[in-house]
Amino acid sequence: METAPLKNLATWARKELIAQVDSRISAILAPTSPHRAESKKAVEATESDIASLGRDTVIEHVAYTWFNRIVALRFMDANGYTRAGVVSPALNQPGGQPEILADAKQLSFDPDIVPPATIARVTGLLDGSILSSDPQNEAYALLLAAYCRYWHTYMPFMFETAGDYTELLIPSNLLAADSILSRMVTTLSPDVCQDVEVIGWLYQFYISERKDEVFAGFKANKKAGAAEIPAATQLFTPHWIVRYLVENSVGRLWMLNHPDSNLAERMDYYIAPDTPETDFLRISTPEELTVIDPACGSAHMLTYAFDLLYAIYEEEGYPPAEIPSLILEHNLFGVDIDKRAADLAAFALTMKARARQRTFFKHKVHPNI
Known part of the structure; x- marks a missing residue:
């Protein structure tokens, strides 16, 4: 982009x-x-x-x-x-x-x-x-x-x-x-x-001058207060890093539980285990895969997790019209100290759901952010 x-x-x-x-x-x-x-x-x-x-x-x-x-x-x-x-x-x-x-x-x-x-x-x-x-x-x-x-x-x-x-x-x-x-x-x-990645980029650029002001204060030995922490700490994560992290956590756990899954074919950054693993969390259905990003920003990590989870639900034979709501209700959770970023995260996930399901708004499902 x-x-x-x-x-x-x-x-x-x-x-x-x-x-x-x-x-x-x-x-x-x-x-x-x-x-x-x-x-x-x-x-x-x-x-x-x-x-x-x-x-x-x-x-x-x-x-x-x-x-x-x-x-x-x-x-x-x-x-x-x-x-x-x-x-x-x-x-x-x-x-x-x-x-x-x-x-x-x-x-x-x-x-x-x-x-x-x-x-x-x-x-x-x-x-x-x-x-x-x-x-x-x-x-x-x-x-x-x-x-x-x-x-x-x-x-x-x-x-x-x-x-x-x-x-x-x-x-x-x-x-x-x-x-x-x-x-x-x-x-x-x-x-x-x-x-939907455009949403995160716009927010990072919107606060960029504020971020510069905060860092100028650091050089003058000024400590950051609560209002300055978001601007000082937020950074847009490159997409390849997002994919690497999500594919080797969410994707890896699903593959360990479902070794016959075709999910690996769509995960370019997935690293399969060299030897068989036996000690891992047992997951039988997609609803059991819960993902939390504890510093979610504008949901760059969660929106890609949405895509991966959608593929999992689809592979398991769930009706396409039900999948977006199921993902937001059961799978994805986010937290951020910046309410403005959290609002954008919720919006980004809502847009991911609407893109997949024309009638999504009628369900009035709100993301767990």
């Missing part, structure tokens, strides 16, 4: 989103802000978090939250997992506005996702019956928030519940020609989004 464009996107996006979120906070917390009346609880929650955590921390959190969600939505758009492009233009409209906004202009809404009150306000903004200094951006922000709430049902680790103050802090220029949406669509092409 060519990573230079991903690095350029992620490092630029962090600066851009931080600046935009900072501006949005100033706007909604202004004494005359209409949000103080319209979204009183969300404004109060914003002020409370700023008072307890600090403005910079809140800005960093919200900026990354929207980066996370926009990446997730673009990945799903590119793979056809959304009914209409949430952050992407329609397939025959390259460079156009997000498909859900273009549809709204034609009075086309998905009633399963966009509630009647939102439809009414978006329609009013777009036809001019509701006055706004920036009606299209305001309408799109309402639609984007509705879609995030919808996806909360299926991926609560990635998308907020209704009323979360991050909705108030949606970046305000998402429809600009050089916006994060435009750059995301260009960089994360459908070909790039065929590999």
Whole structure:
């Protein structure tokens, strides 16, 4: 995978989103802000978090939250997992506005996702019956928030519940020609989004400048606090190392228990024992193979383990429609000190499952991360 464009996107996006979120906070917390009346609880929650955590921390959190969600939505758009492009233009409209906004202009809404009150306000903004200094951006922000709430049902680790103050802090220029949406669509092409590994690369590059700051502090004899540890310790593991480790642990244990398995044919880094082994954990069914990555990051190790486990279940004759849910329920577990990385890990595994099973979202199975 060519990573230079991903690095350029992620490092630029962090600066851009931080600046935009900072501006949005100033706007909604202004004494005359209409949000103080319209979204009183969300404004109060914003002020409370700023008072307890600090403005910079809140800005960093919200900026990354929207980066996370926009990446997730673009990945799903590119793979056809959304009914209409949430952050992407329609397939025959390259460079156009997000498909859900273009549809709204034609009075086309998905009633399963966009509630009647939102439809009414978006329609009013777009036809001019509701006055706004920036009606299209305001309408799109309402639609984007509705879609995030919808996806909360299926991926609560990635998308907020209704009323979360991050909705108030949606970046305000998402429809600009050089916006994060435009750059995301260009960089994360459908070909790039065929590999869920892109998620991990983007996160590593997003925090790369923060990592540089932490290491500069080390040189100045500054100790890392809890907030600095993730940035200081995370590193994307090369794929060949992932394969070597997974194939000689998960794959090896299965081969020891099932010497007639054809699994070895797909494991390029597997090293078969020189002599017969008799002292090993006895495994009879795929469900008994439990794998935990205690520092899972964005799940690079677990997503490959998913592929290997899928092959095992398939070889054992399990129905393909059942395998993805079984793997997430019984086999894969992850832990990380960085919640943001853990959220991405859960998303990556969800995407692996959806790629194998068209109806996976209906099962509402959440990864054990």
